[in-house]
Amino acid sequence: MVDASQDAAAPFVDFQDVWLAYNEELLRANHFAVEAIDLKVRRGEFIAIVGPSGCGKSTFMKLTTGLKMPSMGKIRIDGQNVTGPLKISGMAFQAPSLLPWRTTVDNVLLPLEIVEPYRSNFKAKRKEYVERARKLLQKVGLAGYEDKFPWQLSGGMQQRASICRALIHEPKMLLLDEP
């Protein structure tokens, strides 16, 4: 059996004629948020998508991370058909979307409380994970803000914390929406 994820030549991200209408009504009206995307991204490659507001950048990222399913076409990531939210991806959203009742470090830890295999051993490994989160926060210049709440941080600082949250589970694929 050929394991496509081991095939270095296979594209890591593979969009084949992908269209998305956000709901049934828009689909019936042939109103698509993105149309006919054909795109291949190789392992280790870095790409940037530039375009005017409303052109579909955020929609593209939701499709790539499996948060939205295409209305038509096929998406393969790391050799697998995308059928739902991807564990191997990290995403920083356009709005920082930190939980206001959690401190910065607890916001960064959130994916580890949700994504397996971290979820199962979260309690046992909490100390190690907190250490990892604090290191990431220091790396982006947020030392001293780890135990503050999001509303005590500037917009840019919140965005940096949200990038740490996207990195905490060491994703194979990182998506940054207007970071």
Ligand SMILES: Nc1ncnc2c1ncn2[C@@H]1O[C@H](COP(=O)(O)OP(=O)(O)O)[C@@H](O)[C@H]1O
């Ligand atoms: N939840 C939604 N429901 C319906 N239409 C949406 C939704 N989100 C985005 N759209 C539409 O999809 C198109 C692309 O939006 P988006 O991907 O957010 O663009 P960008 O990130 O490039 O500014 C726009 O026409 C927008 O109005």
Ligand SMILES: [Mg+2]
């Ligand atoms: Mg956007």
